[in-house]
Amino acid sequence: MEKTAVELFAGVGGFRVGLNDVTSFDEHGRAIEKGPWKFVWANQWEPATKEQHAFDCYVLRFGKEESSNVDISLVDKKSIPVHTLLTGGFPCQDYSVARSLHDEKGIEGKKGVLWWQINDIIKAKKPPFVLLENVDRLLKAPARQRGQAFGIILRCFCDAGYGVQWRVINAADYGHPQRRRRTFIFAFHKDTKYYDDFMTISGNGPEKVIVEDMMFSKPFPCKVKDGEALKEGMVSKKEYKTLPDVSEHFSFPFQGAGYCLNYEIKTIRVDAIYQGKVKTLGECLDVDHVPDYCYKVDVEKFKYLKGAKHILRTAANGHEYYYSEGPIAFPDYLNQPSRTMLTSEGTTNRSSHFILDPKSNRYRILTPVECERLDEFPDDWTNTGMPPKRRYFIAGNALVTGLIKSMGQAIESIVDSEN
Ligand SMILES: C[S@@+](CC[C@H](N)C(=O)[O-])C[C@H]1O[C@@H](n2cnc3c(N)ncnc32)[C@H](O)[C@@H]1O
Structure with missing residues (x-):
């Protein structure tokens, strides 16, 4: 298995900067990539402005060959190169699915909801591993039906043959200089050795698995929050025949850490364990x-x-x-x-x-x-000719890349064990 990656909703390349440990760029502005990941395709298109500042920055730093600047919904998903790791930060939107004459087919038409684009890529390309980022409230959304959005995501992943792990991580809890809480999702396909291994390990008791055995466990040590109990649920076809049934009826109290294997959900609240240095503003x-x-x-x-x-x-x-x-x-x-x-x-x-x-x-x-x-x-990463107000906007959209660097090391060793 090669260390090839795709970056969706790439912005100015937070996943690539983290995974390839980019700390500087050369005299031509080109990023010096120290990590092992070969990015075979990246897509970034800003719908709100004519100028494509984030994309221009991405191209200056990483080159234009594999970079695409079109609305992801217009991309023929089959044309995306084969890759091992699909990455992307996507917004928390309304994932509700309307029932249509052809049932699940109806969801395909939901314009502007970016999860369905990711779902189409997963189905078309079946990448062995997927790493996604979203806001922390994804797990609780929407307010009228808590957990529905994430339930839909889990159901889609399971239908496509994936196991899923997630953690809500506040970057500052692990020494990074910004209190930024985000939900990270790591999915792994049934064809991987990792899936089989995780399936075996999951027999050891879910609390232990969540704390010790997930991809997130080593880079982000944690313990079960005092007094918290495991919550278990199901999102399978037995309970919810179709995706519109999940959309209409599924609700679940997802906690900050958990996994879903074969439609079975296990989740619990955890606290970060960290005694290292804390970087300040x-x-x-x-x-x-x-x-x-x-x-x-x-x-x-x-x-x-x-x-x-x-x-x-x-x-x-x-x-x-x-x-x-x-x-x-x-x-x-x-x-x-x-x-x-x-x-x-x-x-x-x-x-x-x-x-x-x-x-x-x-x-x-x-x-x-x-x-x-x-x-x-790196300093001046977005100093590529765009107005300062766009640099602030882009910073507000981006990742704390040090978190991705830590996850990258854990994913590298998972990929190495596949070979
Ligand atoms: C949350 S930001 C991701 C930022 C990125 N992770 C980074 O580190 O810079 C989401 C990105 O998706 C882009 N985007 C929004 N709609 C899109 C679409 N339909 N097709 C492609 N990109 C889109 C936005 O322009 C934005 O840069």
Whole structure:
């Protein structure tokens, strides 16, 4: 089995940077890839803008040969090169499936819901391994039917012949400089030795398996949260004849760690175990290279946005209500990991980081390079001619690449054992 990979929804290449341990680029801007993964195809297309800044950055760093800049829904899935590992970060959307005359066929037409694109690729290419990233609330979505979205994903994977493991990981719990909680999904095809091995191991008791034997276990040590009990469920054809049945009726309290084998779900809450060094926001600052615009901030506005509020508002129907929110740090603490960066980072917004620069002793927003550091990309990775506001947006969309580097090492040894 070769270490070949595909990166979907590639953005500026967070999976590739992590898996191939990219820490710098050469004088032509080309990434220096130290890891073993050969990326045979990558796809990135930004629907909201004409300019394709993220894709242009990807091409500068990794070359244009295997890079595709079209809406993934227009790609003939069979034309994607054969690969061992499919990677991608996709949004949490409404995965509900409408019943149609031809039952499951109806789902194919759901436009804009990117999970179905991933599902089509999985069915067409059957990659032995899949590594996906989503927001933490994926496991609980949607509010009206908790767990339905993830249930649909698990059912699709099982129907396609895969076992699935997942972990919700907060990067800061393992020493990374950003408190960013994301759901990571690792799927493995029935034809792999890993599937057989995991099937055998799973006889040892699910709690032990979740803590000790998943792909995530070694890079991200954890223990069962005190007082928590295992939750078990099923998403098979016996309980839910078709995918629309899953969509209509499935609900389940998915916890932060678990696996699904042969439609059987085991899940439990876990706590991270980590005693190593913790990287802070302060350590990611670049105080000698702060562009002027970072200081052009409305300090009073930021103070107000971040403060506690209890405001009387009037709804469209005339109903009056109080809108309340608690205070958040003003300015942000430099001796802790940062908060989660959002795509609105750098704008005058409650969630943008706002710091007191320790060198100039003046208030400011973060620089794009500082944001890259919080995602653990090389400095100036996105300094490819795009406006700063796009660099902030892209940073808010990207991965903490150090997590992927750690997962990559675990996946490498799994792939090595296949040979
Ligand atoms: C959450 S971001 C992934 C970021 C990436 N992991 C990184 O490290 O930069 C999702 C990406 O999917 C892209 N995207 C959205 N819709 C798409 C579509 N229909 N086809 C291809 N890419 C799409 C967005 O432009 C965005 O860059």
